[in-house]
Amino acid sequence: MSEPNLTLNNVAESDSDDEYDSANEDIAELSIERYTTDIQRAFLKGLQDADNIDLDNSDPARDINELAAACARDLITNDTAIDSVQSAEFNDAKRQILKSLKTSVLLKAFVAASEPGIFDKYFPSMKRHYVRFHHGNSFITAKVLKKFPCLISEGKVTSSASGELGHVLGAILECAKITQPMVRINASLEIEMLKILVTTWKGKTKNGLDFLINTAEAHERKFPNQNKLDSPRNVLVPVIKNYDANGQQRIEQWCTETFKSGKHADGLEILKRFAKEMRPNLTGHKRAKLPPTVLESQKLKFYAMIGKAGVQDDFYDVLEQESVHAVHANSASFEKTGAVAPKWLSAHEQFATAVVKAMLLVKEGQTCPNCFQPGHKLAACKNIHQKTLENAAAFYTAKFGEMTSSSIKQIPNYISSYAKRWNN
Known part of the structure; x- marks a missing residue:
């Protein structure tokens, strides 16, 4: 059976734009701080000028539907599904997400519409339109997950977070770092x-x-x-x-x-x-x-x-x-001993060469040893993961915990041993 097309009507539970009562909301949750740091930064950039959105007063519901569809098209440039979280397309998606979230008032509004209290906090003048923006949040989220089904299949997005745009976009950014x-x-x-x-x-x-x-x-x-x-x-x-x-x-x-x-x-x-x-x-x-x-x-x-x-x-x-193998087989020393030198697969040798080049850039101080991005050192890296195993630099940088602003201070011995060998 063919998969039904995603529309705002598919994801909307109600067409009502009635005002809501947020008196019982958990105040600690009424903030975008529930999302990743990258999502927070992009969302807050230029937000002070983004309170009001001009809508078609004759039919605001239809207008919001169309705006949600436009935001989805902006984020998803093609419909080819990505089945692996190791795909390079996550990096392209990351650039597009950050660009759109920094510059698009509409995308900010749809992200904020995950909860009425959050929407009210950042877009108080649009309070009466929350329900329709919430439907737009769900619609865009469904479109993104259709493009990146691996986020669900590989456990990068939990079932509880899979209906919330901010969490899903944040998961894409985290995959891109890897x-x-x-x-x-x-x-x-x-x-x-x-x-x-x-x-x-x-x-x-x-x-x-x-x-x-x-x-x-x-x-x-x-x-x-x-x-x-x-x-x-x-x-x-x-x-x-x-x-x-x-x-x-x-x-x-x-x-x-x-x-x-x-x-x-x-x-x-x-x-x-x-x-x-x-x-x-x-x-x-x-x-x-x-x-x-x-x-x-x-x-x-x-x-x-x-x-x-x-x-x-x-x-x-x-x-x-x-x-x-051929070089050493013809050498006098190997003729005497009868030893046979190991032969690397050319693909492995090519990969190793590229890795060594990357590490030389790190050694020369041109790239960060953790995220491999240029322009900053490890101490200033903002991509330190709280799980030690997720940080590349932990395996070859002595005193990794002390060199970062991370709360990671104790590095397991089996990991720090790699760093000691690298630095000897």
């Missing part, structure tokens, strides 16, 4: 693939160059807020290098004339102008063949990418890195 480190690693792996493509482009065809530009733009859309040392725009710059002597001279002259001293231009802008203004004039010129040495998994992905795009003839081949 997936964020992996997203950063995946972004780094994709940048490595872009570097391989840049190195191997032959420098002759429009299709190959367009593929590079499209790949870089797709990366920026997929990882819009990744603050990396290697941005796709910077990675693209070497595309205009390594031509034969005459071709390179013409390119450098074009660069001098096009991008005057003191004028900033990023790699993507340079490449787009190069594709339009310079590449058609390089007939007969091509880039040097400098095949990079790559991992097996990178080689497979490289050929899959250019094959799918139909540009395999526009790129040079790559060389597969000799395995650890």
Whole structure:
């Protein structure tokens, strides 16, 4: 049987907009403090200017219904269900939730409408419309849970909290904190693939160059807020290098004339102008063949990418890195002992390399060792979880409890032992 469409009438228990009596409400619960810190901050931002909402006085109920539907569409950009709390889409959802909740008076009102006392506290002038806003709260919540059913199936939202928008949105933000480190690693792996493509482009065809530009733009859309040392725009710059002597001279002259001293231009802008203004004039010129040495998994992905795009003839081949097993098997020391060196699976080696890069950024003080976000140190991290196991830094940062403002002071020995080994 097909699932019924979610409408405000499905989730509304009553169409009445009668005023309510909040005299018996638990005063301690009449606040958004019941939600996560991130939800509270976003909700309170600009709230002082958000008391009144203009409604269609001829039919306010219908107006509120339509506003709830609009808020739901703003939060849920597509209907594809997310079945795992480890999905990178939680990070996109987090950005959209925080942006909407900070800027949308309407979403603030629907979040506050979980309880009459909360709604009255923050939107007193809208008190008579509470019931309809409450129906909107339920409607948006149902839409969000339909998009993220894993919140229920994997126990991130309890049954008692599943009907309350503020709790559900908060659960999404918490899931995003867990997936964020992996997203950063995946972004780094994709940048490595872009570097391989840049190195191997032959420098002759429009299709190959367009593929590079499209790949870089797709990366920026997929990882819009990744603050990396290697941005796709910077990675693209070497595309205009390594031509034969005459071709390179013409390119450098074009660069001098096009991008005057003191004028900033990023790699993507340079490449787009190069594709339009310079590449058609390089007939007969091509880039040097400098095949990079790559991992097996990178080689497979490289050929899959250019094959799918139909540009395999526009790129040079790559060389597969000799395995650890092969290198040591040919060494004199291993010939004498007869020992066989272990061989990593290339996918594992690629993952380990990305992890090491992430940890180097931590060591250099460029990212927080707990949430892996740039711009602050561990002592200022606002993503410290009260459960020790949920904090990455607890496993490799000595005196984790003392270095944070968290109430966590006693770290279990089996966890602190990891930190001691990391720091020795």
